Amino acid sequence: MDEAPIITKGRYTYVHDVRIGSPEAIDVHHISISRSVTDFLSLCSYALRLAAACFPIFALMQKTMSVYDLLMLDKPVAIVFWSFVVAGLLIRQILRKQVKKESVIILPAFGVQLETVYRSGKTVHQFVPIDKILKSVLNECVTPVTCYWSLSLIIRGEDELLLAFKGLYPPITMLVPIWKALCAAIDDKKGADIPSDCDNR
Amino acid sequence: MSLQGKHRILMVSDFFYPNFGGVENHIYYLSQCLMKLGHKVIVMTHAYGNRSGVRYMTGGLKVYYVPWKPFLLQNTLPTFYGTLPIIRTILIRERITLVHGHQAFSTLCHEALMHARTMGYKVVFTDHSLYGFADVGSIHMNKVLQFTLADVSQAICVSHTSKENTVLRSGLPPERVFVIPNAVDTAMFKPAPVRLSNHEIVIVVISRLVYRKGADLLVEVIPEVCRLHQNVRFIVGGDGPKRVRLEEMREKHSLQDRVDMLGAVPHAKVQSVLVTGHIFLNSSLTEAFCIAILEAASCGLLTVLPDDIIVLAEPDPNDMVMAITKAIDLLPQIDTEEMHNRIKKLYSWHNVAKRTEIVYDRALKCSNQSLIDRLPRYLSCGAWAGKHFCMVMIIDFLLWRLLQLWQPDRNVEVVPDSNLTSGIWVQMRMRYNW
Numbered sequence: 063m064d065e066a067p068i069i070t071k072g073r074y075t076y077v078h079d080v081r082i083g084s085p086e087a088i089d090v091h092h093i094s095i096s097r098s099v100t101d102f103l104s105l106c107s108y109a110l111r112l113a114a115a116c117f118p119i120f121a122l123m124q125k126t127m128s129v130y131d132l133l134m135l136d137k138p139v140a141i142v143f144w145s146f147v148v149a150g151l152l153i154r155q156i157l158r159k160q161v162k163k164e165s166v167i168i169l170p171a172f173g174v175q176l177e178t179v180y181r182s183g184k185t186v187h188q189f190v191p192i193d194k195i196l197k198s199v200l201n202e203c204v205t206p207v208t209c210y211w212s213l214s215l216i217i218r219g220e221d222e223l224l225l226a227f228k229g230l231y232p233p234i235t236m237l238v239p240i241w242k243a244l245c246a247a248i249d250d251k252k253g254a255d256i257p258s259d260c261d262n263r
Numbered sequence: 264m265s266l267q268g269k270h271r272i273l274m275v276s277d278f279f280y281p282n283f284g285g286v287e288n289h290i291y292y293l294s295q296c297l298m299k300l301g302h303k304v305i306v307m308t309h310a311y312g313n314r315s316g317v318r319y320m321t322g323g324l325k326v327y328y329v330p331w332k333p334f335l336l337q338n339t340l341p342t343f344y345g346t347l348p349i350i351r352t353i354l355i356r357e358r359i360t361l362v363h364g365h366q367a368f369s370t371l372c373h374e375a376l377m378h379a380r381t382m383g384y385k386v387v388f389t390d391h392s393l394y395g396f397a398d399v400g401s402i403h404m405n406k407v408l409q410f411t412l413a414d415v416s417q418a419i420c421v422s423h424t425s426k427e428n429t430v431l432r433s434g435l436p437p438e439r440v441f442v443i444p445n446a447v448d449t450a451m452f453k454p455a456p457v458r459l460s461n462h463e464i465v466i467v468v469i470s471r472l473v474y475r476k477g478a479d480l481l482v483e484v485i486p487e488v489c490r491l492h493q494n495v496r497f498i499v500g501g502d503g504p505k506r507v508r509l510e511e512m513r514e515k516h517s518l519q520d521r522v523d524m525l526g527a528v529p530h531a532k533v534q535s536v537l538v539t540g541h542i543f544l545n546s547s548l549t550e551a552f553c554i555a556i557l558e559a560a561s562c563g564l565l566t567v568l569p570d571d572i573i574v575l576a577e578p579d580p581n582d583m584v585m586a587i588t589k590a591i592d593l594l595p596q597i598d599t600e601e602m603h604n605r606i607k608k609l610y611s612w613h614n615v616a617k618r619t620e621i622v623y624d625r626a627l628k629c630s631n632q633s634l635i636d637r638l639p640r641y642l643s644c645g646a647w648a649g650k651h652f653c654m655v656m657i658i659d660f661l662l663w664r665l666l667q668l669w670q671p672d673r674n675v676e677v678v679p680d681s682n683l684t685s686g687i688w689v690q691m692r693m694r695y696n697w
Contacts (some may be wrong), residue, residue, distance in 0.1 A: 072674060202317040202678075206330050207348040209317075209356060211676065234676050 069236055073097075076236040089170070089247070091240045093232045094163035105153060117141060158182035161229030166213075166240050168247045174215070176226060192251045194218050198226075198244035201235060215238045215244070252258035270623050271303040271358055271402030276365035277338050279308040279326065283530055285554050286366050286391050289445060291320075294530030298322050302437030303680070305357050307350075309339045309371060327353055331371070341370040343655065344662055350378045351666060355675040361623055363387045364411075367394065367404060373411045380637070381659045385626045388412060389419040390429045393550070405432040406645075410630050410652050414639045418624035419619065421445050421552035434644075443618045447557040449607040454599035455538035462494065464591055467540030467564065469500040469528060469555060470547065478505030483580035484546070485509075486516045488587050495591070496521050496592040500528040537562040541597075542590050548578055561606040563599025565590050608646050634660050 069076040069117050079090040160181045167175040173191040180186075196216040201223070211234040214223035226240070274294060278286040294304040299322075305630040310316075310328040318326045329349055334340040350496035353359070362379040364372035367390050376386045388411065412418060412433040418440045420426040426440050459465070466488070470476040482505075485497055497537070499509060499522060506524070513522050527534055537543065543559030565574070574593070576586035634656065 063684075086487065137580070203315045204329055204349075205326060206345075209352050 071233050074230070074232045074236060076232065076239075078239065087170075089168040089243050091166045091168075091243065092163055093165075093227065093230055093236055095161065095230055101252070105157075108156075109146070109149045109153050112152055114144040116145035116148045158184075160203060164230050166226050166229045168243055170247055171251060172261075174244065174247070176224075178229060190215060190217065190224065192248065195244075195248055198241055198248060200225070200234070200241050210235055213244075214242055268516040268621075268624070269301045269303070270627070271360045272297065272305070272623070273354065273357065273359045273362045273375075273423060274304060274306045274371075275308070275362060275372050276306075277333065277369040277371045277695055278311055278366055279306055279310055280316065280320075282337055285552075286341050288554070289389075289391065290365055292446065292448065292612040293616055293619060296612045297619065298324065299613070300616055300620060302620070303357075305353070305359065307353060307371075307375065309333055309337075313579065324494075325357075329371075331622050334651060338369060339374075341374065343374065344659060346371065346374045347378050347662055348666060350375050351663070352675055354382065354384065355377065355672055356678050358677060359384065361385050361387065361626060362407075363389065363623075365389050366391050367408050368392065373407060376411050376415065377656070377659060378663070381634075381656065381663050383631060384631060385416040386414075387417050387419065387626050388415050388620060389421070390425060391421055391552075393425060393428045394432060396432070404650060408433045409644050409648075410641070410655075413416075413644055413652070414637050415439075416528070416629045417441060417622050419443050419622055423554065441618070441622050443615055443622070444610065445552045445554050445557070446610040446612040446615045447554060447561050447606065448612070449561045449603065452534050452537070452558045452561035452603075454561075457578065458599060459539075459541060461541070461594055462497045464492065464542065465498060465540040466495060466542045466544050466587065467498045467500070467537055467559070468544045468546070469533060469536060469559075470545065472499075472501050472503035472505040472509065474505065475548055476503075477548050477578060477685075478503065478508065480546045480578060480580055480583060481544075482508050482512045484544075484587070485522060486512060486518065486585045487580065487584045489516070489518055491520050491584065491588065492591060496523070498523045498525065498536065498540060500525040500533070503526040532559065532560060537564060540564055541594055542587070544583075544587065546578070546583065557610050561603055563597070563602050565593060565597050617667065 066079050073096050075094050075096065077094075080094065081088040081090060086103050103176050158181060161178055162181045162233045163177075163179040165175075165177040165179075167177065169175065169192075173193060174188055174195065176188045176190070178186045194217050198216050199214050199216060200210050201214055203210055212231075214228040215226065226244075227237075274290050276286060276290060278284060279290055280287055290306060293447060294306060297304050304324060306326045308326065308328060310330045310332070313608065315328050315330045318328060320326060329346075331339045331346065339346070351429045352603060354362070362384050364376045364386065365388075366372060368693055372388075376388060379386050390408075394404055396405065396406065408429075409432070412429075412435045415435070418429065418435055420429050420440055420442055423442055426437070426442050429435065430437050468481060470478075472478040481499070488495055489497070497518075501574070506526075509522075510524065513519055513524070525536065537559055541564065542566040543556065545553060545556055545559075574586045577584040638653050638656065641656060642649040644652055
């Protein structure tokens, strides 16, 4: 197995891995995102703001409510404590949904597997047979505030493009080798199909 | 910076294809001719329905349809600072050297020029229309124009009348305003191969049937001309609120067999309508630059240009009837091919592009000025308005700096120059040395 080339740009890291497979090598492309100090600081500010939003809600809770005595909401310290607990739970939910790594695994002549790994440890897989892929394209996506590159697959019979990276926005320098590998795999499959059609005549 | 004198231009306007009109045509043809001269041109407009994102047009003209919904008459909702992030991203990723805004009525144009100046880019503005001074709408529009043009590098107007109007409305020094007339696609507007017989004279009118285009004058002129000249027939193309008046006139004077109402005529079919006529009648009360007259002259119609291919009249029915009579008398002397060739030489988009290039070169030679040096220009816009404009620019500057801290310029990826096959919608191929 060759040494895996690694590219790092900003918070994104790209690793190209070639694994021994049968009958051909399996081409694996990973892109992962690291946490930064800015992330930590913004999380802290979110937590403080959420706690501040929960504070008046708890403070306005009526004495007749059953949780009032249970949570001891008559004491200001308890209100502050429970506000931070709720904020913490909400932040934890947000963090669990954050994407840690996404991979594109090209299985020549079979298909393409897209994997998304979340910070909670959950992994989501999606396999697309090679016959269903018409083309792999690099798109410029325009939003009201920004413009970024995305790698997509055009699937036969489907109206919408399938994004290869759903949670991450990696730079174009990392998307280009993956796009080239996908194009090569799709073109190889098309080239292999033509002689087999001729043989069947 | 531009390479070997070539510029990277961002054309900005709310008005672009698939919307159809004079401004849209101007931007498209000018962009195509500038690309032929070796410049890089990008167009930015708002999304039209499902048409959102990046599109490529003929010759590789890249168009950004930014998903800001139009709110009134195809104009983007004015938010002052909402478009700053996307405009900054486009300017950096496309390595733009100069921003060219079109049309005073376009809010996206004004915002883009404001943000471009804040970020230190040179800007050029082209005004395509004439506006009044007295009504409430015009007063507000003129104030907005004054704000935008207070700090513009150069301005372009499509006629000398338009230049006078723009200079008076905005207070811009006349020496910073260039006059570059519009042009016409003479390859598309050609005369009929067989000259029409003069047995029956056909007068063609193609315009929006609204007050400003003089539809009310037509209601009085057409019956009078039909009464004076029995061999004259009218073809009226176009639609609008005044169409009802023309239909009523037709019924009242029993002119159904002499006046054909075609309704809205798609631009692609205009030439086929023009070549069925001998004379083109334009009754507009005001026009900054009437491309319709050029299109008609290019098709060989005598227009009511140089004195021998145009007959002018006051916006008065009697004067117009006399002018039409004069035009009918001049008809036997008209050579349609010769007229087409003259228009081809006088009004060409290549010529417009070369003249616009000179304006760009002049704009790029203007000195770079900091915010402190630019603020006095806004202060001179008025006692209260000047201070207000300065506050807007200071806030824009601060927001830009915040944006630079949050997303530094180096994090915005530059788009590589791609080789595109010319023609219709293309697939982009990129070359990367990996």
